[in-house]
Amino acid sequence: MSKKILHIDSNHPLILKEFSLMGYENTENYTDSKEEIEKIISDYEGIILRSRFKIDRSFLEKASKLKFIGRVGAGLENIDCDFAKSKGVVLISAPEGNQTAVGEHALGMLLTLMNKLNLADREIRSGIWKREENRGHEIEGKTVGIIGYGNMGNAFAKRLQGFDCNVIFYDIKPGLENQYAKQVSLEELWIKTDILSLHTPQTSETLNMINFKFINQFKKPFWLVNTARGKSVNTSDLVEALQSKKILGAALDVLEYEKSSFENMFADDVLPPPMQYLMKAENVLLSPHIAGWTIESKEKLARIIVEKVRNIFHLNIPSTIL
Numbered sequence: 001m002s003k004k005i006l007h008i009d010s011n012h013p014l015i016l017k018e019f020s021l022m023g024y025e026n027t028e029n030y031t032d033s034k035e036e037i038e039k040i041i042s043d044y045e046g047i048i049l050r051s052r053f054k055i056d057r058s059f060l061e062k063a064s065k066l067k068f069i070g071r072v073g074a075g076l077e078n079i080d081c082d083f084a085k086s087k088g089v090v091l092i093s094a095p096e097g098n099q100t101a102v103g104e105h106a107l108g109m110l111l112t113l114m115n116k117l118n119l120a121d122r123e124i125r126s127g128i129w130k131r132e133e134n135r136g137h138e139i140e141g142k143t144v145g146i147i148g149y150g151n152m153g154n155a156f157a158k159r160l161q162g163f164d165c166n167v168i169f170y171d172i173k174p175g176l177e178n179q180y181a182k183q184v185s186l187e188e189l190w191i192k193t194d195i196l197s198l199h200t201p202q203t204s205e206t207l208n209m210i211n212f213k214f215i216n217q218f219k220k221p222f223w224l225v226n227t228a229r230g231k232s233v234n235t236s237d238l239v240e241a242l243q244s245k246k247i248l249g250a251a252l253d254v255l256e257y258e259k260s261s262f263e264n265m266f267a268d269d270v271l272p273p274p275m276q277y278l279m280k281a282e283n284v285l286l287s288p289h290i291a292g293w294t295i296e297s298k299e300k301l302a303r304i305i306v307e308k309v310r311n312i313f314h315l316n317i318p319s320t321i322l
């Protein structure tokens, strides 16, 4: 009898092809109804998903045959990982699959922000030709401070080689220093940073991390890049720091309030005031949570999930990473 996998999000087609070559029976169900998925999950050994649904305790209690969860992406905040592990369910994610995309996107946003390219482009299209006002800043000679030095932080630091800047990072885990960046204390990061880039997962420690108190620890005004998680930044405090020029500009791929929170996020009466400010501010660059979403990463993510399932369940090679 073939093993059954339930796919609840659409991914690169190779994922279906490769799993069926391994002898799995694939079911695709991309419904918006979590209840519908909960009703059928007890039939499946594997579930393949992204971040749409919360895989919480009550969901996992219904998943009586579940052996693995394949998260086609990096973040695991939608999954009750501790409970899954206690049930013997193997968690498989693929941060290696979108680290290049995130590293390149963070760098692209930083260069765009520091050189005011988004603003200059908008101006030219409306017939405005400003040169002096659109003088940019260089990365050369600046100190880039990274918080979170996993796959994404590393990918960003690697891409900064060649810019002749100083790259430092803070991470709660010791011993992560490598050829791309120097590990420092938070205090040293606060003193030296000119450009702050966040690469932390969403956890209770990183929730609301960039708030008024934290921002005021920095000794110099700085640019902020966030391609990690929106809820790590307190939007009201960010707005205040932008207004007081403590933060020189912000490039945000992720927002505290993302589209999923609103019927129509472009209507002013729906958005909270700090978000309305960000939407209009000239020194703010926004993208819709696409840092990890390239054509290439879509394929890499799918391939990595398949490889990990093959290693763990078919070749008995223990997985070193989730």
Ligand SMILES: O=C(O)[C@H](O)COP(=O)(O)O
Binding pocket: 050, 051, 052, 072, 073, 074, 075, 076, 098, 292
């Ligand atoms: O965690 C990730 O990999 C990214 O945030 C993208 O996740 P998504 O594809 O589930 O939106």
